[in-house]
Amino acid sequence: MQHIIDRFISYVTVDTESDPNSEATPSTAKQWDLANQLVEELKQIGLEDVTIDDNAYIMATVPSNVDFEVPTIGFISHFDTSPDFTGANVKPQIVENYDGKDIVLNKDLNIVLSPSYFEDLLLYKGQTLITTDGTTLLGADDKAGITEIVSAMEHLIKNPDIKHGKIRIGFTPDEEIGRGAHKFDVAKFGADYAYTMDGSQIGELEYENFNAAGVKLIFKGKSVHPGYAKGKMINSMLLANKFISKLPKKEVPEKTTGYEGFFHVNHLQGSIEETEVQLIIRDHSMKKYKERKKLIEKMVKKFNKKYAAKFGEDIVVAEINDQYFNMKEKVEPVMHIVHIAEQAMKDLGIKPLIKAIRGGTDGSQLSYMGLPCPNIFAGGHNFHGKYEYVPVESMVKATEVIVRIAELTAQRAEK
Incomplete structure (x- = not known):
């Protein structure tokens, strides 16, 4: 668990706030700081075909370790954070064995994370929480997702006895300003389908989202x-x-x-x-x-x-x-990919919470680009603000879900 905490903190302390007023990709130069850090880390862990393009889109591969044909699956997260609240100088706080009471985020500013207002906190009594210090967002959206994907790939590489097909991972900039999939090369990615690790509460599994328009x-x-x-x-x-x-x-x-x-x-x-x-x-x-x-x-x-x-x-x-647009139209013809994720959660003792996203995700755009892409929980809560937090146990479980999906996909193909 400490390994995941350390990895997550190494990501959230890098400022990657995106900018909707910029026409560049990535929209802020500082997103390159974490992007380049991730590329080096993926290489060190042992992933293959690690690439980063001129727009900071990262892709890498864990090769198949079976001698039969398995669909290539992908896992995708974004490394930018929302411009709704500052992501500079994030100072994570770790709350061990959470007692179900108020958490003082910042005594001087009287900023309190309270279960009387944020009732979901009570779901995680006894667990380890990572919070903000009340002056920034945390960045669990979606650096928790990145943490989980990297940790899962590292686990698969270190444990070759876990049988799986070819796995592709992708990390994108500018998701928070609606451009995360705009320059994603689906053909280069080469997956049959993928999952974004960008949901919230443990157990979330989503394949429906809003249709969305902007009006000026x-x-x-x-x-x-x-x-x-x-x-x-x-x-x-x-x-x-x-x-x-x-x-x-x-x-x-x-x-x-x-x-x-x-x-x-x-x-x-x-x-x-x-x-x-x-x-x-x-x-x-x-x-x-x-x-x-x-x-x-x-x-x-x-x-x-x-x-x-x-x-x-x-x-x-x-x-x-x-x-x-609502990705439901593109995912329903291949609903087995949702069923695999659902089974993975059940196998790990997680109750699947299948519901519609009241928002959007890279997966909605990617689904319309030819890459069906449901969304799985990353574990964080209260995104885009100073009350954001993530239970470490949820990140651990999300990591295990990724590994189990890879394993189930291979088992299904072998039958």
Whole structure:
């Protein structure tokens, strides 16, 4: 267990925050620091065909050790962390034999990780937790996944008695800004199917995710001296606020769960003359997803019609872009890959939690690129913020799941 703790800490203490405003890949130069570190580590462990391309995509191989044909499987994680909260100067704290009570992350700042608010903590009473110090995120999303994949490959190499086919691993940049799979070379990877190790709670197994779109709205206005503005001024900020108020009030992240979709306003900046609003659209149902996009278009047309005479041109301009789609459509034809993962968990005494992702994953994009790719738990909780933590025992179990999937895949092929 200490080996996994040490490996994980060596990853999370490297700042790899990605940047949505950068057009480069990776979006931040500092992602190269961990990428290069990983390449050297994979070589030292004994993986073969270790490569890193010009965009920092890492691939490597553990060769088959059986004399019969086995599907090539892959395991994928991302090494960037979310720009939602700082990932610089991460100082992990280790809580041994967690007693089920409040954890003081930072006494000076009065930051407390409490089971009264984060009830999932009670699932891990008696276990070893790794937390933040309350000033940064932790980076378990998805450096826990990387830790587990590297540790599993090391175990397979050191234990050749465990029979398996060819295994490919891949580590990507910029997943947190929606680009993790954009430049992933599926043909080069050469796997029949893969698993992303990017879920949360122990037991999670996911092959459904949101359909997703990003929306940018530009509201235009007319600035006039406020003392003489009657009938003349058009305040774009107030227009934007009015538009937002017309969205379904109960269909927001904080009021939805399960398969319920939502509209989420995540950026607003403006002046009298111009205001920009950014929002995201999410829904598991393709039908409802399309209806949500049509609602935005309908609202935009209504606003423009209302202000056409007064403003003389469109007063709001909308840009709607699809981001990713529900991978269920691509995974269902090969459901045996989900069943293998499910069996692996059961064999290890883990209760599978098969559910839909209320978000996205590299796997959703990769599935549409020809690489069916369900998602498996990595163990962390409260991603993208100062309350993030990961139970070490969950990382150990995830490592064992990877090994067992490799073993089951070979056994299935031999029959």
